[in-house]
Amino acid sequence: MSDxxxxxxDVPVRIEQLIKKVERRKAGAITTFIGTxxxxxxxxxxxxxxxxxxxxxxxxxxxxxxEEVETKWxxxxxxxxxRIGRLEISEIAVGIxxxxxxxxxxxxxxxxxxxxxxxxxxxxxxxxxxxxxxxIGDQLENVPYSSGFPSVEEVES
Amino acid sequence: xxxxxxxxxxxxxxxxxxxxxxxxxxxxEQLKAELQQKYRIAGLEHVMIxxxxxxxxxxxxxxxxxxxxxxxxxxxx
Numbered sequence: 001m002s003d004x005x006x007x008x009x010d011v012p013v014r015i016e017q018l019i020k021k022v023e024r025r026k027a028g029a030i031t032t033f034i035g036t037x038x039x040x041x042x043x044x045x046x047x048x049x050x051x052x053x054x055x056x057x058x059x060x061x062x063x064x065x066x067e068e069v070e071t072k073w074x075x076x077x078x079x080x081x082x083r084i085g086r087l088e089i090s091e092i093a094v095g096i097x098x099x100x101x102x103x104x105x106x107x108x109x110x111x112x113x114x115x116x117x118x119x120x121x122x123x124x125x126x127x128x129x130x131x132x133x134x135x136i137g138d139q140l141e142n143v144p145y146s147s148g149f150p151s152v153e154e155v156e157s
Numbered sequence: 158x159x160x161x162x163x164x165x166x167x168x169x170x171x172x173x174x175x176x177x178x179x180x181x182x183x184x185x186e187q188l189k190a191e192l193q194q195k196y197r198i199a200g201l202e203h204v205m206i207x208x209x210x211x212x213x214x215x216x217x218x219x220x221x222x223x224x225x226x227x228x229x230x231x232x233x234x
Contacts, residue, residue, distance in 0.1 A: 035234050051233070052164055052165060052168075053233070054162065054164060054207070054210075054226055054228065056210055057207055057210040057226065058233075060210055082233060082234075093233075093234070094233065094234055114234055117233050117234045118231070118232070118233060118234045119231070120212075120231070121231060121233050122164065122207070122226070122228050122231055122233075123231055123232070123233030123234075124164055124165035124229065124231060124232050124233070125232040125233065126165070135165045135166040135169075135229070135232075136232040137165070137166065137229055137230045137232060
């Protein structure tokens with residue numbers, strides 16, 4: 001991890017380092033979101049996950065989310081790190097830290113950022129289940145493409 | 158020449174992450190049609206396109222020298 005506010009890394013995400021990036025004397029609150037690898041999804045067991053990114057564009061889009069956040073919540077500062085490659089159960093896939101003078105903005109901005117990441121940042125997750133593997137292909141992360149490609153019904157459901 | 162980048166299931170379907178296409182100026186829609194035919198990949202209507210790292214529309218123009226990324230619905234986070 002570097003000093004950059006928006007990063008894609010292939011090493012473990014360190015939350016303390018993320019917090020340091022947004023610490024400021026005028027901050028009265030820092031919220032962190034830690035997205036971790038879940039073992040069970042709707043009765044199906046994950047062995048490990050694999051994340052892939054279009055790295056230069058993903059960094060740009062993370063920075064764009066940062067701009068959106070700082071426009072919507074003017075006094076905030078945000079840092080986001082997303083990890084790619086193979087991740088084991090409970091490892092950190094994404095970390096978001098937001099600082100602000102008062103806590104409400106820090107909470108709101110942090111939730112907004114993770115929702116936007118799931119919409120616009122070119123990062124993909126491949127589930128390696130105990131009975132197969134699937135690239136997860138929808139923005140709400142709960143509809144895997146059964147054939148490897150989205151059918152109309154799968155996309156629109 | 159246009160450089161095409163593929164990710165996730167598209168990369169696996171085509172068998173590589175990068176394709177160089179010797180074509181002139183085109184549009185996103187035409188390029189999608191061409192790839193669909195050439196590599197028999199389905200579902201491209203749900204794939205977003207980025208030209209030089211910016212999201213583009215179906216009627217956006219692609220010029221030789223551009224890098225065009227095929228971006229399946231994302232699932233980060």
